[in-house]
Amino acid sequence: MTERITVSAASGKDAPAMPSWVSDDQVTYAQAGVDTAEGARAVDAIKESVHSTYRPEVVGDIGGFGGLFSIAAAKDMDDPILVSGTDGVGTKLQVAKLAGKHDTVGIDLVAMCVNDVLATGAEPLFFLDYIAIGKLKSEAVTEIVSGIAEGCRQAGCALIGGEMAEHPGVMDPHEYDLSGFTVGLVDRAKMLDPANVKEGDVLLGLASSGLHSNGYSLARKVCVEGRTHYELRLPRKSLKGQSVQDALLTPTRIYVKQVRAALAAHPGAVHALAHITGGGITENLNRALPATLDARVEVGAWNMEPIIPFVCKAAKLDETEALKTFNMGLGMVLIVDPVQAPAVQEALEAMGETVWRVGTVVPGTGSVTYVNESALFPELESDDDVPERTPAPGAAERTAERDVFYEEDEDKED
Incomplete structure (x- = not known):
């Protein structure tokens, strides 16, 4: 029969220290x-x-219990x-x-x-x-x-x-x-509605500023884990002089004012729009298509910030996997009437956007297809001066605020 042992943590010599407020008559929210x-x-x-x-x-x-916003302007809408x-x-x-x-x-x-x-x-x-x-x-x-x-x-x-x-x-x-x-x-x-998309429509891609806010679990695993703070802050030729840290923290582009200006200037010209987020081009552009049409994307028709191929290279991603993981340089894709596409592109560029024609809409099944996938990854400058990625340190080796560097004693004997 197992003996039951009763331990009094309050009186035991090895008991953990109790919070200072346990004997108080009142425990405040601040003490909690x-x-x-x-x-x-x-x-x-x-x-x-x-x-x-x-x-x-x-x-x-x-400071109120709810935010208040007038929608009186809606009365002018049908x-x-x-x-x-x-x-x-x-x-x-x-x-x-x-x-x-x-x-x-x-x-x-x-x-x-x-x-x-x-x-x-x-x-x-x-x-x-x-x-x-x-x-x-x-x-x-x-x-x-x-x-x-x-x-x-x-x-x-x-x-x-x-x-x-x-x-x-x-x-x-x-x-x-x-x-x-x-x-x-x-x-x-x-x-804007996928039902408006027609065969022959043009795909206009808007430049992203980098990874935006997607794929960071992968990016951190291959570019951050196992690197010192010094390495992450080191300027790199392959990133046009940026550090890995700064390139990863580049904010997501906001396209609202630019796109809405183009919509207002050319009513009806833009049929649908895809925000390229998690899932990449492959799993977002298809959301702007009807079930009877495909988006045929011409890989190599646009440029991308170097942090994108940098991460893909570090992760050893192939083209198919990269295109369904990151935005690959396109933060948004507009599906536009082919006759009005030049005017829409001009309007967007006038608002400061970098715009490329990246493909067309063709008969299909509501999917995204690619032409010339092998042109996806541009060449990056060499970072021969950057240390190789090292294994992640164990808990005992990590510090909360800084790196610890050790100097060898020159007089120490082997």
Whole structure:
């Protein structure tokens, strides 16, 4: 028969130390790890950034129980449609934490939401964010929200609310995660729809700024793990003088104002639009096609930022896998009437976009096909001076804040 042993942790000599507040009559929220005063300071610190995004339709100010936005403009539409989108930044945040740079991931957050809404032709009206953080510090939140506000300004939408949630005991103090939500508006008659796509339509690709916010679990595995902070910050010829860290943190491009200007200038010319995100060209462009047509993409008709082939080379991806993993240089693809394609391209270029004709629409089954796949990867300059990737260090070898370098004692005998 097994003997039952009772252990009193409160009285045992080897018992763990109890929190200082266990004998108190009252345990405050702050003692539990949530600092509401710091939360109030954070709200005050972000007000200027938030106000910089406001549009005339914004009603009231931050601090209420809900964000208010007038949609009186919808009364001028025949059939107004609200379009919503939500997303996050994913593991790109881990690169930002490693770099200690948090003022650009907010742009990524907005971009992932508003570019999705734009795919219907809608104008993003307003945006809300959710920041989950282990330990709330007003300076850190201000840095994050400054990026969200910048993304909203680029998209022309208002940041009308959000939530800062402190999660002690659930997240480490320096950990955080982001999610966002946007609502847009479009008149049904002007919606972009795969049903509008026709045989012979032209594919116009808009340049991406790099990986945007997709594929970072793979990118971190092959380009970050096992490298020192020094290696990640080292300028590289193959990245046009950028470091791996900076190239990976390049913000996602926001296409809202440019594309909507082209839509307004040439009504009916753009039939559908694909936002190239997770799944790459292969698994996003097909979402803008009807079941009876294919998109035939001419590989090599566009350029890409060098971080994209750099990551693909490090991962040893073949062309098929790369095209369904990363955007491969195209952040968006517009499907355009062939007669009006030159004018749409000119309008986009006038707004600062880099635009390529990357293919055509042909009879098929709603899929994406490729011509000349072997031209996908450009040659990269050699980085002979960069150390080779080393195995990831064990837990005992890692440090939280910095690398540790050891110097050999010249007098030490073998």
